[in-house]
Amino acid sequence: MYDPKSLKAEEFISHEEILETLDYAKKNKDNVELIDQIIAKARLAKGLTHREASVLLACDIPEKIQEIYDLAEQIKKDFYGSRIVMFAPLYLSNYCVNGCTYCPYHLKNKHIARKKLSLEEVEKEVIALQDMGHKRLAIEAGEDPVNNPIEYILDCVKTIYSIKHKNGAIRRVNINIAATTVENYRKLKEAEIGTYILFQETYHKESYEKLHPTGPKHDYSYHTEAMDRAMEGGIDDVGLGVLFGLELYQYEFAGLLMHAEHLEAVHGVGPHTISVPRIKKADDIDPDAFDNGIDDEIFAKLCALIRISVPYTGMIVSTRESQKVREQVIRLGVSQISGGSRTSVGGYQEDIRPTDTEQFDVSDQRSLDEVVHWLMDMGYIPSFCTACYREGRTGDRFMSLCKSGQIQNCCQPNALMTLKEYLMDYASEDTRKVGEALIAAELNHIPKEKVRLICEDHLQKIENGIRD
Numbered sequence: 001m002y003d004p005k006s007l008k009a010e011e012f013i014s015h016e017e018i019l020e021t022l023d024y025a026k027k028n029k030d031n032v033e034l035i036d037q038i039i040a041k042a043r044l045a046k047g048l049t050h051r052e053a054s055v056l057l058a059c060d061i062p063e064k065i066q067e068i069y070d071l072a073e074q075i076k077k078d079f080y081g082s083r084i085v086m087f088a089p090l091y092l093s094n095y096c097v098n099g100c101t102y103c104p105y106h107l108k109n110k111h112i113a114r115k116k117l118s119l120e121e122v123e124k125e126v127i128a129l130q131d132m133g134h135k136r137l138a139i140e141a142g143e144d145p146v147n148n149p150i151e152y153i154l155d156c157v158k159t160i161y162s163i164k165h166k167n168g169a170i171r172r173v174n175i176n177i178a179a180t181t182v183e184n185y186r187k188l189k190e191a192e193i194g195t196y197i198l199f200q201e202t203y204h205k206e207s208y209e210k211l212h213p214t215g216p217k218h219d220y221s222y223h224t225e226a227m228d229r230a231m232e233g234g235i236d237d238v239g240l241g242v243l244f245g246l247e248l249y250q251y252e253f254a255g256l257l258m259h260a261e262h263l264e265a266v267h268g269v270g271p272h273t274i275s276v277p278r279i280k281k282a283d284d285i286d287p288d289a290f291d292n293g294i295d296d297e298i299f300a301k302l303c304a305l306i307r308i309s310v311p312y313t314g315m316i317v318s319t320r321e322s323q324k325v326r327e328q329v330i331r332l333g334v335s336q337i338s339g340g341s342r343t344s345v346g347g348y349q350e351d352i353r354p355t356d357t358e359q360f361d362v363s364d365q366r367s368l369d370e371v372v373h374w375l376m377d378m379g380y381i382p383s384f385c386t387a388c389y390r391e392g393r394t395g396d397r398f399m400s401l402c403k404s405g406q407i408q409n410c411c412q413p414n415a416l417m418t419l420k421e422y423l424m425d426y427a428s429e430d431t432r433k434v435g436e437a438l439i440a441a442e443l444n445h446i447p448k449e450k451v452r453l454i455c456e457d458h459l460q461k462i463e464n465g466i467r468d
């Protein structure tokens with residue numbers, strides 16, 4: 001039918017195939033025999049096709065949904081253990097030439113203060129983030145070739161990596177900037193960025209063009225093929241996402257999985273991460289103006305289904321979601337969350353959360369320390385680990401580690417050691433107590449004795465003041 005290898009992303013993620021998929025899913029939503037077969041296939045943890053996963057999304061039989069949730073939880077445990085990777089967004093500039101109708105950065109919005117960080121301000125922001133304990137950032141910027149050219153982004157990345165402050169350095173900078181050229185992706189790769197993240201916003205071309213009426217982002221093909229150009233430029237960790245609320249979620253879900261299938265078929269490696277943002281209230285933006293909003297129940301189902309459809313892909317949830325929702329989706333498959341986030345340009349240097357340049361309302365407004373404490377209370381290990389990237393384990397090399405099951409012997413100790421560093425250097429007394437008890441208990445879950453002993457030795461060294 002469709003040969004992902006020979007088609008461009010836009011051709012592969014075709015409107016016709018998505019409509020046929022939705023039709024197939026609707027017709028089979030009560031076909032228990034087929035649903036059982038698909039769930040049985042998902043149990044093998046090798047993933048599902050967009051058609052199979054769409055049938056499960058359409059199914060509303062309570063017992064089957066429960067089976068899907070249980071399986072998502074199991075796959076999450078098997079592949080990610082109890083680790084949750086922590087990061088924070090860093091907004092560099094809200095200058096933007098696009099006309100995205102859902103984003104407060106849109107060019108015509110005259111009542112938002114426009115701001116771009118100087119390199120000195122980047123340094124101050126990064127020091128504030130390091131003082132919280134962050135090691136991993138996702139940088140964000142509007143699209144503006146004059147104010148935010150690629151050279152500016154590269155200078156910011158270089159500055160961020162160069163700041164050594166107290167015990168910390170930022171070890172991984174992920175980038176969420178507009179679609180660009182192969183040449184620019186190559187430059188980003190040379191600057192040693194982590195994941196290149198770009199949300200598709202919507203896979204529905206007609207809606208996409210309406211939602212992006214003006215500016216370079218209007219070009220659906222250029223946007224949809226960005227990940228192929230990124231991979232051509234040498235970036236092998238790419239992060240997909242759609243902005244839920246813009247279009248029908250069933251449509252977006254099929255499109256998202258087809259995009260993952262396309263990357264796997266053409267480049268031999270699927271997306272490193274999938275983000276699941278939902279549209280939020282923001283300056284000049286009323287989310288109710290978009291009539292495809294999804295409730296928390298559907299949101300949880302989508303997260304569970306992404307987990308079982310692409311078991312090796314990390315899943316990210318931001319502070320757009322509340323504590324309650326985050327709690328549910330972390331259980332069902334989310335592996336990375338942000339904490340202590342500010343979505344305003346320059347927001348981390350302010351004592352009080354600024355709102356004048358904020359990109360969207362933050363639902364989870366807790367500090368990083370509170371988020372870390374909360375995760376540990378639920379038995380999770382907040383991880384500040386970036387070892388894979390420093391060892392060059394990206395793209396297919398990361399995926400093979402994940403598929404080999406060795407992640408427990410590798411990531412678990414690393415997570416514990418980075419948590420120990422966090423507890424010693426940044427945590428409140430109460431959080432430290434909870435964390436020390438968690439580390440002691442979790443050491444026993446490292447399968448190989450030799451690895452456990454090495455880990456114990458490193459933990460002692462961290463206790464004695466030695467830092468990585």
Ligand code: SAM
Binds near residue numbers: 178242277279280285
């Ligand atoms: N400018 C870059 C681009 O065009 O891809 C990316 C940076 S933008 C700061 C990051 C993402 O924020 C967008 O891709 C969009 O999905 C999301 N976003 C925009 N407006 C939003 C809103 N009102 N609520 C929630 N998320 C929003």
